[in-house]
Each structure stands twice: as structure tokens, then as C-alpha cells.
Amino acid sequence: MRIRKTQITDLEQVMHIYEHARTFMKEHGNPNQWGPTNWPPQYKIEEDIQNGNSYVCVDDADEVIGTFFFLYGKDIEPTYRDITEGHWIGDDTYGVVHRIASSGKEKGTGTFCINWAYEQCGHLRIDTHGDNVVMQNLLKKLGFTHCGTIYVEEDDYPRLAFEKQ
Numbered sequence: 001m002r003i004r005k006t007q008i009t010d011l012e013q014v015m016h017i018y019e020h021a022r023t024f025m026k027e028h029g030n031p032n033q034w035g036p037t038n039w040p041p042q043y044k045i046e047e048d049i050q051n052g053n054s055y056v057c058v059d060d061a062d063e064v065i066g067t068f069f070f071l072y073g074k075d076i077e078p079t080y081r082d083i084t085e086g087h088w089i090g091d092d093t094y095g096v097v098h099r100i101a102s103s104g105k106e107k108g109t110g111t112f113c114i115n116w117a118y119e120q121c122g123h124l125r126i127d128t129h130g131d132n133v134v135m136q137n138l139l140k141k142l143g144f145t146h147c148g149t150i151y152v153e154e155d156d157y158p159r160l161a162f163e164k165q
Contacts, residue, residue: 001109003116006045006054006067013064014045014056021101025132032157033129039154040099048099057113059106066109068100072121079152080125083161086148088125090165095121100135110138118142118164127152127159136160 006014022034034040048054048069057066072095075081080088080096097117102109118124127150128135140146144162152159 001057001059001065001106001112003055003057003113005052006049006056008046008049010056010064010067011042011045011049014054014067015042017064017067017101017103018045018099020103024104025134028134030129030131030133032155033132037154045099055113057102057109057116063105064103065105066100066102066113068113068117069096069098070117070120071096077125079150080127080161083148083150086146086161088147088161089145089163090123092123093121094123094125094163094165097124097126100126110135111142114138114142123163123165125161125163127161129157130160136162 018040025033026035045054053069053071055068055070056064059065074093077096095117097114100110100113126139139162144164147161147163149158150161
């Protein structure tokens with residue numbers, strides 16, 4: 001597997017991956033994170049691609065099998081400014097991963113993507129829905145610490161905030 005920036009020609013495959021992810025989440029007890037709003041919308045992914053923040057994971061046959069948003073900088077995620085029921089570990093420059101999803105065709109895709117993002121910056125923050133036990137377990141397995149709760153604009157569900165430094 002390898003990571004590369006998403007190209008506009010990948011858009012159809014990326015949207016299929018998100019469709020698969022919504023179904024997977026629903027089947028695994030997490031119907032509310034992306035399902036009701038059909039998140040993420042195509043225009044958001046197009047913006048991510050245009051801004052150079054969308055990445056895909058491709059297999060050895062160069063097929064897109066995963067996708068995610070990655071950005072690195074100082075205070076880059078506005079929703080992370082207000083954290084309740086805890087606090088962030090570090091206050092320096094960090095990377096953030098959002099909208100991570102896998103086609104399900106190859107085991108370990110999520111791990112590969114998150115590890116790649118962490119290797120780019122050495123300080124990573126990520127959040128997930130309280131019902132997304134699959135992602136919570138993955139983050140804990142990868143050495144992330146649960147730091148508190150944040151809220152996003154897309155819906156009223158709190159998100160569990162994780163950090164690794």
C-alpha cells in the first residue's frame with residue numbers, strides 16, 4: 001500500500017468508498033455518524049482535493065482502497081479549540097485526520113493511513129463519534145489517548161477526541 005494525494009479522477013471511487021463506509025458503520029452500531037446526513041457530501045471532497053488535503057491509499061495494483069483528509073499546522077482545526085471533559089496533551093503544531101474510510105477490500109487500510117499521517121508530523125489529533133467503537137478501538141491500538149469531547153458543525157452528536165504525540 002501507498003499514500004498519494006487524491007486526484008479529481010479518483011472522485012467517483014472515493015465517493016463509493018464513503019458509501020461503503022456509511023453502510024459498514026450502520027451495520028456495526030454507528031448509524032448516526034455519517035448516515036443521516038449522507039456525509040461527506042461530494043462538494044466537500046472536491047474542496048479537499050482542490051486544497052490539496054485529500055489523500056488516497058492505493059494497493060499494489062494502484063486501486064484506490066482508502067481515503068482521508070489530512071492537514072498539518074498550528075491551530076488548524078477550529079472545532080478542536082473547545083474541548084470538554086478533558087484537555088489536549090500538547091499545544092504545539094499538530095496534524096489532523098478527518099473523513100477516513102476504507103473500501104474494505106484490504107485489511108489494515110485504516111491503520112496504514114493513520115500511521116502514514118502520524119509519520120508526517122509526529123503529533124496527530126483525530127475525533128470520532130461515540131458509537132464508532134471500531135474507530136475507537138483502532139485509535140487505542142495505535143497508541144492514541146482519549147483527551148475529551150469536541151463538537152462538530154455537521155450534527156449535534158458529541159465526538160470523542162483523541163491525540164498521539
